[in-house]
Amino acid sequence: MSKKTILEVKNLSTHYMTSKGDVRGLDDANFVLRKGESLGVAGESGCGKSTMAFSLLKQVQPPGKIVNGSIDLDGIEVTKLTEKQARKKIRWNKISMVFQGAMDILTPVYTVGQQMKEPLKYHKGIEGKEAKSICLEYLDLVDLDAEIFNRYPHELSGGQKQRVIIATALLLEPDVVILDEPTTALDVVVEARIMNDLKRLKKELDNSTIFITHDLSILAEVSDQLAIMYAGWIVEIGDALDIYHDPKHPYTEKLMAAIPTLHEDIDRLEYIPGAPPDLIRPPSGCRFHPRCHKAFDKCKEEVPKERMVDGVRVRCHLYPEE
Amino acid sequence: MAETILKARNLTKHFEITQSFFNLLLRKQKMVVKAVDGIDFEIHKKKSFALVGESGCGKTTVGKLIMKLLELTDGQLIMEGKDISNIKDTAKIKAYRRVTQMIYQDPFSSLDPRFKVFDILQEPMLIHDIGGDIEERRELVKRALEEVRLVPPEEFIDRYPHMLSGGQKQRVAIARALILKPDFIVADEPVSMLDVSVRAEILNLMKDLIDKEDLTYLYITHDISTTRFFSDEIGVMYLGDLVERGDVAKVLDTPLHPYTQALVTAVPEPKPERVGRIKDIPIKGEVPSGTNIPEGCRFHPRCPYAKKICKNKNPPEKFPLEDGHGAKCHFAGQIEYDKDRFIK
Numbered sequence: 001m002s003k004k005t006i007l008e009v010k011n012l013s014t015h016y017m018t019s020k021g022d023v024r025g026l027d028d029a030n031f032v033l034r035k036g037e038s039l040g041v042a043g044e045s046g047c048g049k050s051t052m053a054f055s056l057l058k059q060v061q062p063p064g065k066i067v068n069g070s071i072d073l074d075g076i077e078v079t080k081l082t083e084k085q086a087r088k089k090i091r092w093n094k095i096s097m098v099f100q101g102a103m104d105i106l107t108p109v110y111t112v113g114q115q116m117k118e119p120l121k122y123h124k125g126i127e128g129k130e131a132k133s134i135c136l137e138y139l140d141l142v143d144l145d146a147e148i149f150n151r152y153p154h155e156l157s158g159g160q161k162q163r164v165i166i167a168t169a170l171l172l173e174p175d176v177v178i179l180d181e182p183t184t185a186l187d188v189v190v191e192a193r194i195m196n197d198l199k200r201l202k203k204e205l206d207n208s209t210i211f212i213t214h215d216l217s218i219l220a221e222v223s224d225q226l227a228i229m230y231a232g233w234i235v236e237i238g239d240a241l242d243i244y245h246d247p248k249h250p251y252t253e254k255l256m257a258a259i260p261t262l263h264e265d266i267d268r269l270e271y272i273p274g275a276p277p278d279l280i281r282p283p284s285g286c287r288f289h290p291r292c293h294k295a296f297d298k299c300k301e302e303v304p305k306e307r308m309v310d311g312v313r314v315r316c317h318l319y320p321e322e
Numbered sequence: 323m324a325e326t327i328l329k330a331r332n333l334t335k336h337f338e339i340t341q342s343f344f345n346l347l348l349r350k351q352k353m354v355v356k357a358v359d360g361i362d363f364e365i366h367k368k369k370s371f372a373l374v375g376e377s378g379c380g381k382t383t384v385g386k387l388i389m390k391l392l393e394l395t396d397g398q399l400i401m402e403g404k405d406i407s408n409i410k411d412t413a414k415i416k417a418y419r420r421v422t423q424m425i426y427q428d429p430f431s432s433l434d435p436r437f438k439v440f441d442i443l444q445e446p447m448l449i450h451d452i453g454g455d456i457e458e459r460r461e462l463v464k465r466a467l468e469e470v471r472l473v474p475p476e477e478f479i480d481r482y483p484h485m486l487s488g489g490q491k492q493r494v495a496i497a498r499a500l501i502l503k504p505d506f507i508v509a510d511e512p513v514s515m516l517d518v519s520v521r522a523e524i525l526n527l528m529k530d531l532i533d534k535e536d537l538t539y540l541y542i543t544h545d546i547s548t549t550r551f552f553s554d555e556i557g558v559m560y561l562g563d564l565v566e567r568g569d570v571a572k573v574l575d576t577p578l579h580p581y582t583q584a585l586v587t588a589v590p591e592p593k594p595e596r597v598g599r600i601k602d603i604p605i606k607g608e609v610p611s612g613t614n615i616p617e618g619c620r621f622h623p624r625c626p627y628a629k630k631i632c633k634n635k636n637p638p639e640k641f642p643l644e645d646g647h648g649a650k651c652h653f654a655g656q657i658e659y660d661k662d663r664f665i666k
Binding site: 044045157159187188189190191192193195196199200214215216217218219220221244254255256258259260261262263264265266268269270271272273275 | 376377487488489490517518519520521522523525526544545546547548550551552571574575584585586587588589590591592593596599600601603605608
């Protein structure tokens with residue numbers, strides 16, 4: 001625990017105010033990220049993973065709004081920043097994000113180089129040859145040839161584009177990099193190579209990463225800490241190894257069992273019956289109770305608070321409150 | 323071995339690229355994409371055959387050829403003893419499609435948003451003249467919905483696709499394929515758009531249907547991790563060619579072709595001992611274009627074990643099967659393989 005805390009999130013809630021009611025995209029999230037550490041965030045679609053990422057960047061799109069809680073990013077209170085301050089102070093500089101489907105983010109009419117230099121110019125006023133040499137350094141870091149700098153996006157393969165995006169996100173040496181499904185659209189071999197790069201970069205740059213995906217098997221290979229999300233809640237968070245060895249929350253348990261194995265024969269895959277709830281009117285008590293195989297009366301009535309069980313923080317009535 | 327339902331011999335599909343006017347004037351040679359380049363395989367009755375490979379390797383083209391959505395350039399397809407490679411007659415194709423159906427990747431776009439579930443499932447029956455009147459068809463639709471566990475069917479039959487979740491939509495798509503009681507289903511990435519838990523549920527359901535409905539699947543996927551559970555046999559495609567084929571457990575546990583070995587190593591596994599480890603993936607570069615297939619073995623420019631012979635000579639034309647497992651590689655069986663090799 002000697003490492004410096006870079007990001008501390010407390011009671012963070014982000015809701016989307018729609019005409020039908022408030023969609024509780026993220027409710028009461030708490031976590032701490034230290035320097036050089038990686039946090040893996042997993043859950044089904046619509047569980048609030050991306051909402052959490054956008055909240056950290058103070059970039060929640062209307063009708064979404066951070067309604068409660070605090071985000072302390074290396075001494076800066078993110079929730080209080082105005083749009084202009086957020087852009088100048090934190091985005092790219094302190095925290096950057098590789099978006100889902102990032103490959104389509106590159107503009108087709110500019111070369112890779114022109115696009116990469118942009119954040120350097122805007123944030124640090126670095127231009128010309130100096131900017132180019134920094135860009136080349138980062139392209140090299142993600143295993144790309146220097147000639148990529150002068151190419152247009154349509155000349156690159158999916159994996160190369162993804163690497164360009166990752167290099168750009170790292171350019172200004174942010175403390176935290178958020179990767180939102182960075183490998184979902186890629187083939188296994190390319191995915192494995194990019195994962196290799198990410199693991200290597202983490203060691204070389206010692207930055208903190210938040211890795212968001214629906215694919216638990218990828219997270220197993222990169223995360224120090226693991227957070228499992230369900231219906232806007234972080235239902236379980238703790239040391240990744242502990243959670244893999246012994247999942248505490250029934251949801252995590254089922255989610256792990258649903259992953260098919262490559263080298264063992266199985267007759268049946270486990271699955272979770274039903275569908276995630278409507279977040280305008282989430283179920284009473286524990287939001288997972290209608291799909292939970294271990295639910296009992298209390299789960300319907302009382303919202304479970306977070307509690308520590310063997311060093312892992314769980315939101316479940318199965319375990320005694322502190 | 324079980325009875326063979328589908329046999330492909332030298333299955334070939336080449337796409338000609340439309341030439342520019344300028345190139346026509348210059349009489350340049352036409353460019354051809356060799357999407358499927360002479361592959362052989364058999365699929366056995368009531369089994370699931372998985373076809374895996376990276377995007378652009380030609381696996382979807384194989385599916386479309388089997389569905390007769392594309393014309394064969396060369397080769398032969400035999401379904402249930404009948405040669406279907408050259409049928410062009412609409413009536414014959416229609417009859418063929420009664421026994422062969424397809425499930426598409428994206429349930430969000432494969433269902434017509436303005437059709438109710440009933441209309442979606444009624445459509446194939448209308449085309450093929452099944453079920454006398456609307457009442458009878460409604461009964462059949464309900465039965466099909468029960469089959470894919472959308473219960474109670476009354477609750478789903480009058481919904482529009484937007485009122486269903488992703489998993490429910492894919493069940494409707496499966497029900498649509500089942501309603502004609504086909505013998506053979508081409509499932510093209512049926513679960514890749516779905517969440518892990520839903521994915522497991524749909525795969526369980528599809529697997530149960532093998533025995534219940536006497537089905538055979540061609541399961542096209544890029545996600546090798548699901549094949550161990552869902553399939554009996556597997557074929558690995560690379561750049562239009564089938565490079566390895568065999569029993570699913572054998573191929574995944576002891577892959578013979580260097581490409582398969584890399585694919586299997588690359589699959590992320592939720593094992594704690596893999597945290598932070600960097601994998602040794604020896605294959606270099608990216609898949610070359612289908613217009614420009616390398617001489618000799620088509621994998622040699624990326625292969626870490628390539629020798630002189632690989633550059634000059636194509637590995638055996640015929641598929642060298644031993645115990646139902648084989649690979650198109652000059653050095654098959656001689657390359658050491660350890661699934662857990664890591665750099666550090």
